[in-house]
Amino acid sequence: MTRHIRGTGPLVATLAAALALTACGAGGRDSSDGEAAAADPGVTEDTVTIGGTFPLTGVAAPGYSEIPTGAQAYFDFVNEQGGVHGRQIDYIVKDDGYNPTNTSTVTNELVLKEEVFATVGSLGTPTQASVADYLNDEGVPQLMVSSGSLQWGDDVENRPMTFGWQPDYEIEGKIIGQWVAENMPDAKVGLFLQDDDLGEDAEKGVRQFVDDQIVAVERYTSGNTDVAPQISGLQAAKADLVLAFNTPSYTALSQLVALKTGYKPKWFYANIGSDPALVGSLLERFSEGAVAGSSSALDGVLTTEYIPGIDSPEDPWVQLWQKVWDEHGEGGELTNYRIYGMSQAYAFVQALEAAGEDLTREGLVEAIEEQGADWEGPQLAPFRYSADSHMGIAGVRVVELKGGKGEDLTDVLVTDIGEDAEITTDDSGQADDAPPESGVPTS
Amino acid sequence: MRARISSLRDHVLARHLAAALLGLVVVVMVLESVSDYRNTQLASMAYLGIAAGGLTVLTGLNGQLSLGHGALMAIGAYTSALLLPDNESSLPLSVVVLVAVVVTLAVGAAVGLAAARLHGPYLAGATLALAVAVPGIALYFKETLGGEQGLRVVMPDIPVWVLDAVFFVTGQDLTRSRFTAYVAWLTLIVVFVLLANLGAGRTGRRWRAVRDDEVAAELAGIDLGRARVSAFMVSAAAAGAAGAILAFTVKLAAPSAFTLTLSLTLLAAIVLGGLGSLAGALIGAALLTFLPSVVTDIGTDAGLSDIQAAELAPLVYGLVMVAVILLAPAGIVGSLRGALLRARARRRTPASAEPPATGTTSGTGTTTDPHADTTETAGTTPATTSKGTAS
Numbered sequence A: 001m002t003r004h005i006r007g008t009g010p011l012v013a014t015l016a017a018a019l020a021l022t023a024c025g026a027g028g029r030d031s032s033d034g035e036a037a038a039a040d041p042g043v044t045e046d047t048v049t050i051g052g053t054f055p056l057t058g059v060a061a062p063g064y065s066e067i068p069t070g071a072q073a074y075f076d077f078v079n080e081q082g083g084v085h086g087r088q089i090d091y092i093v094k095d096d097g098y099n100p101t102n103t104s105t106v107t108n109e110l111v112l113k114e115e116v117f118a119t120v121g122s123l124g125t126p127t128q129a130s131v132a133d134y135l136n137d138e139g140v141p142q143l144m145v146s147s148g149s150l151q152w153g154d155d156v157e158n159r160p161m162t163f164g165w166q167p168d169y170e171i172e173g174k175i176i177g178q179w180v181a182e183n184m185p186d187a188k189v190g191l192f193l194q195d196d197d198l199g200e201d202a203e204k205g206v207r208q209f210v211d212d213q214i215v216a217v218e219r220y221t222s223g224n225t226d227v228a229p230q231i232s233g234l235q236a237a238k239a240d241l242v243l244a245f246n247t248p249s250y251t252a253l254s255q256l257v258a259l260k261t262g263y264k265p266k267w268f269y270a271n272i273g274s275d276p277a278l279v280g281s282l283l284e285r286f287s288e289g290a291v292a293g294s295s296s297a298l299d300g301v302l303t304t305e306y307i308p309g310i311d312s313p314e315d316p317w318v319q320l321w322q323k324v325w326d327e328h329g330e331g332g333e334l335t336n337y338r339i340y341g342m343s344q345a346y347a348f349v350q351a352l353e354a355a356g357e358d359l360t361r362e363g364l365v366e367a368i369e370e371q372g373a374d375w376e377g378p379q380l381a382p383f384r385y386s387a388d389s390h391m392g393i394a395g396v397r398v399v400e401l402k403g404g405k406g407e408d409l410t411d412v413l414v415t416d417i418g419e420d421a422e423i424t425t426d427d428s429g430q431a432d433d434a435p436p437e438s439g440v441p442t443s
Numbered sequence B: 001m002r003a004r005i006s007s008l009r010d011h012v013l014a015r016h017l018a019a020a021l022l023g024l025v026v027v028v029m030v031l032e033s034v035s036d037y038r039n040t041q042l043a044s045m046a047y048l049g050i051a052a053g054g055l056t057v058l059t060g061l062n063g064q065l066s067l068g069h070g071a072l073m074a075i076g077a078y079t080s081a082l083l084l085p086d087n088e089s090s091l092p093l094s095v096v097v098l099v100a101v102v103v104t105l106a107v108g109a110a111v112g113l114a115a116a117r118l119h120g121p122y123l124a125g126a127t128l129a130l131a132v133a134v135p136g137i138a139l140y141f142k143e144t145l146g147g148e149q150g151l152r153v154v155m156p157d158i159p160v161w162v163l164d165a166v167f168f169v170t171g172q173d174l175t176r177s178r179f180t181a182y183v184a185w186l187t188l189i190v191v192f193v194l195l196a197n198l199g200a201g202r203t204g205r206r207w208r209a210v211r212d213d214e215v216a217a218e219l220a221g222i223d224l225g226r227a228r229v230s231a232f233m234v235s236a237a238a239a240g241a242a243g244a245i246l247a248f249t250v251k252l253a254a255p256s257a258f259t260l261t262l263s264l265t266l267l268a269a270i271v272l273g274g275l276g277s278l279a280g281a282l283i284g285a286a287l288l289t290f291l292p293s294v295v296t297d298i299g300t301d302a303g304l305s306d307i308q309a310a311e312l313a314p315l316v317y318g319l320v321m322v323a324v325i326l327l328a329p330a331g332i333v334g335s336l337r338g339a340l341l342r343a344r345a346r347r348r349t350p351a352s353a354e355p356p357a358t359g360t361t362s363g364t365g366t367t368t369d370p371h372a373d374t375t376e377t378a379g380t381t382p383a384t385t386s387k388g389t390a391s
Helices: A002-022 A067-080 A100-113 A125-138 A169-183 A197-213 A228-236 A248-261 A276-286 A316-328 A336-355 A361-374 B002-033 B036-062 B069-083 B093-115 B120-140 B160-170 B176-200 B202-212 B214-219 B224-250 B260-273 B278-301 B306-327 B331-348 B382-390
Strands: A047-054 A088-095 A118-120 A142-145 A162-164 A189-194 A214-220 A241-245 A266-269 A302-305 A395-402 A405-408
Touching: A047 A067, A047 A100, A067 A088, A067 A316, A067 A336, A088 A100, A088 B306, A100 A125, A100 B036, A100 B224, A118 A336, A125 A142, A125 A162, A142 A336, A169 A197, A169 A241, A169 A302, A169 A395, A189 A197, A189 A228, A197 A214, A197 A241, A214 A228, A228 A248, A241 A248, A248 A266, A248 A276, A276 A336, A316 A336, A336 A361, B002 B036, B002 B160, B002 B176, B036 B069, B036 B176, B036 B202, B036 B224, B036 B260, B036 B278, B069 B093, B069 B120, B069 B224, B069 B260, B093 B120, B093 B224, B120 B260, B176 B202, B176 B224, B176 B278, B202 B214, B202 B224, B214 B224, B260 B278, B260 B306, B260 B331, B278 B306, B278 B331, B306 B331
Parallel strands: A047 A088, A047 A118, A118 A142, A142 A162, A189 A214, A189 A241, A241 A266, A266 A302
Antiparallel strands: A302 A395, A395 A405
């Protein structure tokens, strides 16, 4: 008994002391906390710090983990030439393993600890959806999200700081749908969809044109690697054209299952799932070598493209990327994912240029809204940025893969979300422009 | 004699409350002095700590192994998310936590009823199935539970009286992340006081009796099934509270947060910290929260690329786990306490008589005692310590 009482002595003393410490509070709370705003976080005279979250580890890492290495190489390239308005770009990459809960944690870290000016190019629909409201509440620009979901650009009022980048899945679905209706009107269409925004948005677009041609719709849940039931479903419905909106792993999986069951429809994979090099290597890995992993594994497959890739080495943009990668890359080949990262980085540098010397978050957002639609760049079609829309690239071109290369089947087609927006041939000349001599955009 | 025992029991409660008050003061001081980012990290540590605390009671005190606590957290988190769909919801957070606890408790009761009939690997298998199945429910009921992308959790505005009160005490404005951290740690303190009291009282003695020797416990008139189910329910309730806090912290309830990895992480936390010890659960939670980001930062500073640094974290985590198991098989708290007791025993051997045990309330295995208060365990011998860890 006595031991207990003796033990509580110091305890009480500590408690009292600590209480006294914490009680040194002030009276009422001052409600006017609006002091003159200092510079926005992440900006100094000679640096601007930005961040991004990507799956560097885990199932989504193959391919996607290369995107930030491309962006980093381009930022290094720009920094070497003096940066933008005298500011060096400091790019901090965090791994979220494609897990929205981790995304929330590491985004917190970027905002609160690293005090980034903006996030640029962060990847994934479920992952970025988990932090979109947080970033907007905190007033942190969430720029050029690496995902084609509609939610990055169609709700400017509620998410004024969020911007998309790549063509959204709905316009891609529309363009694919129209192409099928015009060129393969007798095809029996099967849909193979990832069961989230990707599949939903795309289905909305496709159905505007080929609703009566669709004979089967199969959905898979990302993470479940058995797609045999879905492929058999398409086969049973005798679909002879499969429009597939899925990630690269599922392109490989669906091809493997189709090989096994002897199902030979015409395949039309959306851009997101059709990188021939990655799918080829995945095919080889998944089949344990039974299928040769060359990039010609997807020969005859239809897909779309919206930026020039490694299959067109004579394109001036690709030549610039090759030069940047040779000088600043961290080893390894230039890949389409690295080009994707560089193309995003290029657009961000344009935004920084446009925002001017006095860099603020508000100023940056305004600059993108006002000027973004006119930017030249690697993208084949212009951005749709305006005060009412934060949607990214306006269109795609339909191509057929041959030996890992895309052969153009159409001009660049542009449209917008919604049933009213018509599909037209792009007349902005975006597809034919070339980068400036220095490789760094000027305002 | 009876009076003496009852006064002792009062004393245990008083001691827990004093520890809670001390903890509260420490929490206020720490949360007020660290940055917003650290506050968020501390909130994550709190929810891992709450769930690990619940699990350590189940595994350490009652000897049941659960691989499904991540799923129980999911139930708490989804309940909270459904209650906080937008800014208009006027439910106070305390009510949200309570509802989450009650719902999880109900699920825990159902699972516990089944679990009480199973032992060892069978029990592990059944709870494993729970961990695998529950995220699937969210995918199946996509309309209501949001599917892969999960449900957003919209935290209500901080009540004005809280803002005023906090400013009065600390002189700082309360930020959102600090508010969340306060909610998390207050919940942790409440849960830990309840768990410590349950563990120290009659219920806890029954749990331990069932764990140590079923036949003896049954002969002593203890209903084995009831003891097991009650332990599972209490543990599930803690997991529910943890899930609610997770939802507040992450502001999202998505299946990817509640993978099997989470359940295993919780188990790792209590093994690292020391089975059966609430302090150990907290230490394990702290390790799991801070280790990855510290390691990644060290890796980046050492010039590794982002990808290499990201891959370093799981490696170091694995090495720490192996090191703890090899060097401190009773977990960090368990081994420290064992060393402390051995040192005391050595000091005391010259003295003629062993002092009487501190009281009937705390006579059982010390490493499995739910609170790390060394004054209580002073009277027990090293022999009981090793017995506790063997279970």
